[in-house]
Amino acid sequence: MAASDYKFEGWMGLDSKAVEGNMVWKDFEPKPWEETDVDIKVSHCGICGSDLHTLRSGWGPTAYPCCVGHEIVGVAVRVGSQAVGDIKIGDRVGVGAQSDSCQGRKGDCEECAAGLEQYCRHSMVGTYNGTYMNGGKSYGGYSLYHRSPSRFVIKIPDGISSAHAAPMLCGGITVYSPLRHYGCGPGKRVGIIGVGGLGHFGIMFAKALGADKVVGISRKANKKEDALKLGADSYIATDEDPEWAKNHARSLDLIVSTVSSSKMPMMGYASLLDLDGCFVQVGAPEDGALEIPAFALIMKRAKLGGSLIGGPNEIREMLELAATKKVTPWIEEISMKDANKAVVDMEAGKARYRYVLSNEL
Structure with a gap:
């Protein structure tokens, strides 16, 4: 043409x-x-x-x-x-x-x-x-x-429809890249904050990468059923349990946050991390900076980081995994x-x- x-x-x-x-x-x-x-x-x-x-x-x-x-x-x-x-x-x-x-x-x-x-x-x-x-x-x-x-x-691999592949090219890779970089796989306990466009990919890719435990985290309980259908093993609704941070303390090795808000309870989220755990922010807030939960990080040698999409080779790797593991957005x-x-x-x-x-x- x-x-x-x-x-x-x-x-x-x-x-x-x-x-x-x-x-x-x-x-x-x-x-x-x-x-x-x-x-x-x-x-x-x-x-x-x-x-x-x-x-x-x-x-x-x-x-x-x-x-x-x-x-x-x-x-x-x-x-x-x-x-x-x-x-x-x-x-x-x-x-x-x-x-x-x-x-x-x-x-x-x-x-x-x-x-x-x-x-x-x-x-x-x-x-x-x-x-x-x-x-x-x-x-x-x-x-x-x-x-x-x-x-x-x-x-695009043959095993993925065009409609399913499209949102993987930003939404999917935005969570796949930090999961892959920070070692999501067998033996890892992973939390995904925000069950939405990015977060639903986070749950599916954490499972596809072989995480032992995947936890969906959101304010309300109304997405619990969806999170479990997507493959989450459990769910935390922070607005429904005043003691959520205490009840789930030191239960995760890696958290990926997809929420684009500066009003997140960072100290509570950091308390969910175990020793040498890592909190990775991928949502980019318009409304200000996130607080640094210094004490919670210090006491567990935890890390606070960020991640930006993925390069072409990592996108290809993600699509091949999605085709093999039947990841369907x-x-x-x-x-x-x-x-x-x-x-x-x-x-x-x-x-x-x-x-x-x-x-x-």
Whole structure:
């Protein structure tokens, strides 16, 4: 398919009111084509919490107009002559939250050379609201077509549907990466705070990685049944038990928090950790900083850390595990034409647990 045969169009946020269901369908100019690029005809795009933060300029000023969406799956329709990997026209491929870094451009930084492109010290380029190394602006997957450097284009394994693969490309990898890095596996007791779009992936991947015990943690008891169906062995509802921190003290080796709020009971969460335990924050609050539960950390030589998505190789590893272990996210498919309503419903917390926009191809 020649580039002239298709047009880049998508849902554009023009100002911070876009998150209220005011995105406008418009055409846009993708990054200037390079022979290392791939053009993708978008079939599916997951709706991520990051989309909402960005549409409303919650993490800082957004460079409007902005087309969000960084859980993109579709079909490769144009592949540059210098594209890396074995991507061919017609392949089912995806792009996650990052689509460029300094790799191959400035003489790899240590992070890119180690396959940790998400921590690139020179240029971690987001799949939307970013600037590519060649100066082009990045536009996301609430669209008909997407252009990305091939290094960040991932082939989707046959064992995963496109609708299920899409939310794994940000939501899934955001929790898989810290679970993998901090040794989730046999012998580990793992807690996942927040049973939502990220948290439901956390429970499933902790089980898929072989954790001995997986605990869902949320304020209310209304998600207990879902957490257990997802594979959790038990559940803690912090609002329902005034003694929750005491009753479950030193019961976990690793906690991954997916909650984007600064109002979390950090001292209580830290009390759940056993000796040498680790608390990892992946949710990024708009409303301020988290407190450091110093005493609880000191007394158990515990660690407090963070984690940012995953590089292309780690995404491939995650998808292979998902295909092998039959990790199946809980999704609702919604037509791309209804993206504005879907964003409003996502903001209202109605998703159980991930919305995926689909184009009628």
